[in-house]
Amino acid sequence: MIGISRAKELSFTGNFLDAHTAERWGLVNRVYESDELVPAAMKLAHDMCGSQPDLLKQYKALIDDGYGMNFAAAMKEEVKRSIAHADSVTADAVEEARKQVTARGRDQQE
Numbered sequence: 001m002i003g004i005s006r007a008k009e010l011s012f013t014g015n016f017l018d019a020h021t022a023e024r025w026g027l028v029n030r031v032y033e034s035d036e037l038v039p040a041a042m043k044l045a046h047d048m049c050g051s052q053p054d055l056l057k058q059y060k061a062l063i064d065d066g067y068g069m070n071f072a073a074a075m076k077e078e079v080k081r082s083i084a085h086a087d088s089v090t091a092d093a094v095e096e097a098r099k100q101v102t103a104r105g106r107d108q109q110e
Contacts, residue, residue: 001026002026002027006025047108050100050104052097055085062077062078062081066078
């Protein structure tokens with residue numbers, strides 16, 4: 001994830017990696033002060049729970065599976081799964097999902 005040079009540096013030196021460097025290198029998504037951590041984690045969990053559970057599971061599986069593939073194969077797999085999902089939904093379901101996403105976007109701006 002961080003490249004061979006940085007991986008070697010950390011492995012060979014045993015040096016401590018501070019949180020801000022870990023964020024800059026892409027090892028963590030965000031860094032929070034200790035008093036901000038739980039509220040931020042709860043908000044992120046709330047956002048995840050606002051997604052459709054079946055889609056969340058499918059996205060997770062697609063990302064996990066695709067990570068183990070080369071880029072071209074991962075893109076083909078994404079197209080294949082997207083088509084399968086599209087074939088399984090109705091126009092009413094798409095409209096309902098659109099409404100939910102719009103409402104969620106408005107809630108996040110507040």
